[in-house]
Amino acid sequence: MxxxxxxxxxxxxxxxxxxxxxxxxxxxxxxxxxxxxxxxxxxxxxxxxxxxxxxxxxxxxxxGPRDDPLRVAHEWLVADNPVEVHSAAGRRVGAGLAGELEHRVIELRHLDDVVGGRDLLPVVHQELVAAQRVVNDASYTEGTGRRLLTVVAELAQLTGWVAGDAGHYAEAQRVYLSGVSAARDAGNPALAGQLLSSLSYQIANVGDPADAVLLARSAVKGAEGRTTPVVRALLLERIAWASARARDREGTQRALDAVDDAYARRSEGIEEPEWVYWLDRKEIDVMAGRCLIESGDPLAAEPLLSGAIAAYTPEHAREVALYETWLAESYARAGMFDAARDTVDRARKTSQGVNSTRLDLRIASVESLLPG
The missing domain is CATH 1.10.260.40 (lambda repressor-like DNA-binding domains)
Structure with missing residues (x-):
């Protein structure tokens, strides 16, 4: 309104x-x-x-813009998934360029592990625009087109994530939704679900958690039966977080249990998409710990967070600092203010030189819980 x-x-x-x-x-x-x-x-x-x-x-x-996330999610669920061959008068491209772009996406995705959003956003945005230009202006075979559209969708997910880390939430939403279209055209429902669930995660943090729950559930439903175990675990994690933010304790626990079940089904014989490389047991523990804090059980979160933090290497400064803020919040909400103050001070030290708005806001949020 x-x-x-x-x-x-x-x-x-x-x-x-x-x-x-x-x-x-x-x-x-x-x-x-x-x-x-x-x-x-x-x-x-x-x-x-x-x-x-x-x-x-x-x-x-x-x-204003008609790209409402829940409307887009609904359209994605009911739409057909034909591969649209995007061709135009222009240079014909082949599998070689598609392979180079796929490799570049992986490099940028791993760069996000160690570079803050405010520094990385111009780079990934430029890559996304360039890939979109190839899809729109070049000509190619159907198979190459499918690969190029997948690259665009993966870059849209990465750009949206980085934009959110930099505090550009409206831009992140716009890019996420454009990626859903590319993933749908590529015939990749799991990737479309990843884009919608990433947007759900942002909305859970800075918008209406009830909308985030609906969006996360839409992502799981739309990709149902067409996801690998680790991808399903990731999509279910987003339901857990949105439910925790919506203060739905039972829904949160059900989702966390489903995450564990899905992750337990992974095997060497099932090839997972590269974009879930980062989701492992310690990351699942971190999410469970965060959900416990949101659900009013901060003491139970402490061992989960401490164990995950100890497993990280120093170059992952942003993740370490972020998880230290959650650990500090668990102490603060349990009334252990000295431990909370020490931990948030450590997070601030860890975060030096990391240009992440998300991290800056987290530190400020936890500090507001401390007396004096």
């Missing part, structure tokens, strides 16, 4: 129309228009239509 009101005001300001003049054009009172634009009164369809007529613009312009 606030966003739509802001859109109404922005459109009026852009047209150079005062609130008094707008009242005359729409025949609504000036006080009412002020309440609509500040989100203090419910905006109805007739209000939007009145603004569109008065300013000679489209209704769609006032409503």
């Amino acid at each position: 606030t966003d739509l009101g802001a859109n109404l005001r922005a459109a009026r300001d852009a047209a150079g129309v005062s609130l008094s003049a707008m009242a005359a054009r729409t025949h609504y009172s000036k006080p009412l228009l002020g309440l609509l634009e500040t989100g203090k009164r419910a905006i109805k369809a007739e209000h939007v239509s009145a603004y569109a007529r008065a300013l000679n613009i489209s209704v769609e312009t006032l409503y």
Whole structure:
């Protein structure tokens, strides 16, 4: 509601129309228009239509982008999955270029382990734009097209993740949703689920956790029967986290149990996509610990977090510092403030030189729990 009101005001300001003049054009009172634009009164369809007529613009312009995550998730679930061959007049590319791009995605993904989002975002964004240009402008075989679309979807997931780490949440959402389309066209439902569940994770942290739960469940449902064990464990983790943020303790525990079951089914005979290389037992323990804190059981989280932190090597400074903030929060919520203060100080020291907005916000959030 606030966003739509802001859109109404922005459109009026852009047209150079005062609130008094707008009242005359729409025949609504000036006080009412002020309440609509500040989100203090419910905006109805007739209000939007009145603004569109008065300013000679489209209704769609006032409503803003139509890429609502839950709508996109629904469309993904019900849509067919044909491979669309994107060809245009341009240079024909082959499997060689597709292979090079696939290798580059892996390099960038592993670079995210050691480089903060604010530093890495320009690099991955540039790579995504370049890959999209190849898909849109070049010509290629159906098989190469499938590989190129997969590259675009994987780069969209990485770019969205890095953008979120840098604090650019709207950009992250836009990129995630564009990646869903590419993954669907590539015939890769597991990757589409990864993109939607990544967006769910962001929404659980900075938006409405209830929406995040729906989105995470949509990701699991849409990829059901077409995921490997570790991929399924990852998608289920996102349900667990969103449920914890939504204060659904039973839903959180069910999801965590399902994560353990899925991960236990992995085997050397099942090839996992490279983009789940990082999900191992210690990462699952970290998520379980975080969910325990959100669910009001901080003492049970401490051994899970401490064990995972000890297993990390120093070059993974951002992850170590992030997990130290969760450990500090577990102490703070258990009333162990000296231990919490020592741990968050250690996280701050670990985070020096890591340009991650997500990490900065976590440290500030934990420090706000400490007395004095």
